[in-house]
Every structure is written in structure tokens, then in C-alpha cells.
Amino acid sequence: MPREVAAGLVAARIADVSPTFVDDEYRVSGVRKVGVVRIAGHDVWIRPKTPVRRLFAMLGYARAGSAIWEDEDFGFAADEDLVPALAHAFERQASRALAGGALRGYVTRDDALPLVRGRWRIGDQLTRRGGQPLPVEVSFDDYVGDIEENQLVLSAATRLLRLPGVPADVVGRLRRVVRVLDGVTLIPVGAPVPVVRSDRRNVRYSAVLPLASLVLSGASVEQRAGSLVGAGFLVDMWSVFEDFVTAALREAFRPYGGELVAQYSSTLDVEGAVKIAPDLVWLVDGEVRACIDVKYKVEKHGQYPNADLYQMAAYCRRFGLDAGHLVYAEGQEPEGGAQILNGPSIRRHALRIDAAPHVLSEQIGDLSQLIARPLRVLA
Structure with a gap:
């Protein structure tokens, strides 16, 4: 090119x-x-x-x-x-x-007319017209296509x-x-x-x-x-995939109670200087019970980026979780997990976004069940 x-x-x-x-x-x-x-x-x-x-x-x-x-x-x-x-x-x-x-509807308009129509704006009449009676400053509803x-x-x-x-x-x-x-x-x-x-x-x-x-x-x-x-x-x-997974998981988590919150804002350090915002957290009575990060694609061919693991391990440590979840659009990489030394287990999941809608819906349902069932809290 x-x-x-x-x-x-x-x-x-x-x-x-x-x-x-x-x-x-x-x-x-x-x-x-x-x-x-x-x-x-x-x-x-x-x-x-x-x-x-x-x-x-x-x-x-x-x-x-x-x-x-x-x-x-x-x-x-x-x-x-x-x-x-x-x-x-x-x-x-x-x-x-x-x-x-074309659809028509009522729109409120402000105008200066030679007659009173709708509501007379007395304040504007005094400031704009200097006490002159005409034209009249009015507001009225007009039935228009605009x-x-x-x-x-x-x-x-x-x-x-x-x-x-x-x-x-x-x-x-x-x-x-x-x-x-x-x-x-x-x-x-x-x-x-x-x-x-x-x-x-x-x-x-x-x-x-x-x-x-x-x-x-x-x-x-x-x-x-x-x-x-x-x-x-x-x-x-990446935005389409992240927004879809957020909306679909939020719906799938309803039977388990609590609330699935996107871009949950928190801090990593004691002083509050290191800001973090996991893609999704499952909140139950104000407590983070699960943490999920959504990634559209794997940057390195054939393996998941280490940075994703570091990030999720930090989230789990911050919220006291034993496990964290990374959700990817399915590529060549298999699902699996990584057990962090002296730390949490990081689970990796792949969604088949080229699958039929009912298949993708089943995947989302299975994923929500896998994450929430061990921690199930009824609404």
C-alpha cells in the first residue's frame, strides 16, 4: 500500500x-x-x-x-x-x-410574536423589549416534524x-x-x-x-x-466484545443475587495512589465475591499475555479472592488456568463469538454458573 x-x-x-x-x-x-x-x-x-x-x-x-x-x-x-x-x-x-x-410531536419553542401564544415570558419582555408591548416574548408548544x-x-x-x-x-x-x-x-x-x-x-x-x-x-x-x-x-x-460480555453476564448472574458492576473503581495501595478498575466484579452486600476481566484478543501468538495474569493476581490479592477469571474471545489458545505460587488460581475462559446465538448464550450461562455457584447467594 x-x-x-x-x-x-x-x-x-x-x-x-x-x-x-x-x-x-x-x-x-x-x-x-x-x-x-x-x-x-x-x-x-x-x-x-x-x-x-x-x-x-x-x-x-x-x-x-x-x-x-x-x-x-x-x-x-x-x-x-x-x-x-x-x-x-x-x-x-x-x-x-x-x-x-414522518412522525410528528410537540416541541416547546421560544419566540417573539405579534400576539400572545402559549406562556408570556414577562422577564424577557422587560429586558429585551424595554417595556414595548410588541412583539411579545412567548413560549408555546408546536406540533411539528422536527x-x-x-x-x-x-x-x-x-x-x-x-x-x-x-x-x-x-x-x-x-x-x-x-x-x-x-x-x-x-x-x-x-x-x-x-x-x-x-x-x-x-x-x-x-x-x-x-x-x-x-x-x-x-x-x-x-x-x-x-x-x-x-x-x-x-x-x-474489543469494545463490542467487552460490552456484550458485560451485558450478557449481568443478565446471567441475576439468579445468583448480588450485583455485577462494570469498571469497579478501587485502589491497590494503602495510600490510595494506585488506582484499579476491574472490568467486572460481583458485589454481594458490598463485598467483592468475584472478579472478571474481559479481553478481546490475545496479543502473543499461542499464549496468553503474562500481563493479564499479573493484573488479575493483583485484583485477587486486593479483594481477598482465591480465584480470578479472564474471559477471551476464542482463538487458537486452549482454556485452562494458572495457580499462582502462594496466591490465587487464575481461570481462563474462551467464548465462541462466531457460534449461533443460542450456543453463545449457553456458554455465558455455563460461565456464570462456574463463577457464582461455589459462592451462591440468593437475592
Whole structure:
């Protein structure tokens, strides 16, 4: 690949790139994201080893605690890349949501009008108008289409139209979505993404809103002045895996009582200067009963990193635990354990993230049982 592309991959922290002894040939390692990005005029595709349909299943579970994106309903093909699959699923659900026209709702507006409408803002009238009777400073509820639900859908459709790799037929249908939402406000790039709860009023948008949120969640990449990196959409696989395991284990631990807490903040030393934050701890009556760290991939080929063992051993020592648990996405490494000299036992577990949903669910259930059963506390 061209040197500019290699430099862009490093600058955007997408992967580690090192030159070889052959011109325009590089060794790429430590890939942290999947998707597509335009760098120096070239489209760079990064395909996940996990099938796209499984990737979306994990994303959906992590975001909603359930399989909100089913293959049959959303059309995630087994051999599609991430961006085409996302664009296809979003357009399909957006078209369904807008089949009866754009949703409308009440929005509170502040305005200066020649007549009183809604609530008269007397304080603003005095400070802005100097006692003049007209125009009148008022607040009122307006029944319009420029509501957060439509803003999310329009902004996501517009963002997808700028991405490389969106199929031509999907582009045409996305443009129809944009036309239907003419007059709706776009959410600026970098602005906070509104969190819209599903209710009876917006139930027909319930499938498209999580997809729109994913498109706008910050995983997308926009052109920056003077940068080699242009538009794209990238997802951190480690984050997807960690979020999924957290949500799935939290559900699996419910029968055992207590609470599964993510990123539990504590300190390692007496002075409180060395901060620690295990990925997951099982709290029962305020006491840490189990500690779990989630790792998407093994950095060293054929073996688990010693650093993971050191880290978990420190956690166990801090919380007085006899055992700690490391959860990896399944690779070439076998499950097993390590008994630390004069210390805890470190158990290593591998989840088959390319397996069917019911198989993965069974693995999560077995893992929670293995961890919690010896320490079972009923709610």
C-alpha cells in the first residue's frame, strides 16, 4: 500500500504498521477496528473475523440487553462487509418507519410574536423589549416534524451517504429517506447524540433508532482539515466484545443475587495512589465475591499475555479472592488456568463469538454458573 495509507492507519490508531524491505509493502498488526475508512484517496476495508451477523447480534445485545437485531428481520447477510450491512439494515428499517409519513410531536419553542401564544415570558419582555408591548416574548408548544426521532434518522441517513462502500441501490433509497425528512434539523458532527426512549408514541421507530444511534455514536470518522484520514465508519472490536460480555453476564448472574458492576473503581495501595478498575466484579452486600476481566484478543501468538495474569493476581490479592477469571474471545489458545505460587488460581475462559446465538448464550450461562455457584447467594 502507499506510504500515505500506512501513515494514516497509524495516525488514526487503527493498526500498528511497520515497513518491510520491499517498497510499498508493510507489516500490519494490532488491528483494533473493523469497517471502512478513506485514507489519502484510498478506501481501506478492515473485515472482522467474526461474521457480520454475529457482530450485529453482539452490538444489539450490548445496547439493549436483548437480540434487537435479528438476521431475518434486518437482512444482515453472512458475507457482507460491515458498512454495506449497516447501510442496508438502516435503510430497510427507516423506510418501514416512514412508510406512513414522518412522525410528528410537540416541541416547546421560544419566540417573539405579534400576539400572545402559549406562556408570556414577562422577564424577557422587560429586558429585551424595554417595556414595548410588541412583539411579545412567548413560549408555546408546536406540533411539528422536527423532533429528536426524525433528527436521529435524518442525520444517520446523511452520514451513511458520505461513507465509502454503501451499495448504489441503498444510496437511492437513503436519498428518499432524506427527502421525506425535509425540514428536519441535522445533528452537527461531534454533537451529543440524543437518547430517545421507545414509547407508544414512537413505537414504529423502535427498530431504526438504535441503528441510527450506532451510525452517529462516535465510531464514524469525519474529514479533518490537513488530515489524510477522510470519511469512514469504524468499530472497536474489543469494545463490542467487552460490552456484550458485560451485558450478557449481568443478565446471567441475576439468579445468583448480588450485583455485577462494570469498571469497579478501587485502589491497590494503602495510600490510595494506585488506582484499579476491574472490568467486572460481583458485589454481594458490598463485598467483592468475584472478579472478571474481559479481553478481546490475545496479543502473543499461542499464549496468553503474562500481563493479564499479573493484573488479575493483583485484583485477587486486593479483594481477598482465591480465584480470578479472564474471559477471551476464542482463538487458537486452549482454556485452562494458572495457580499462582502462594496466591490465587487464575481461570481462563474462551467464548465462541462466531457460534449461533443460542450456543453463545449457553456458554455465558455455563460461565456464570462456574463463577457464582461455589459462592451462591440468593437475592
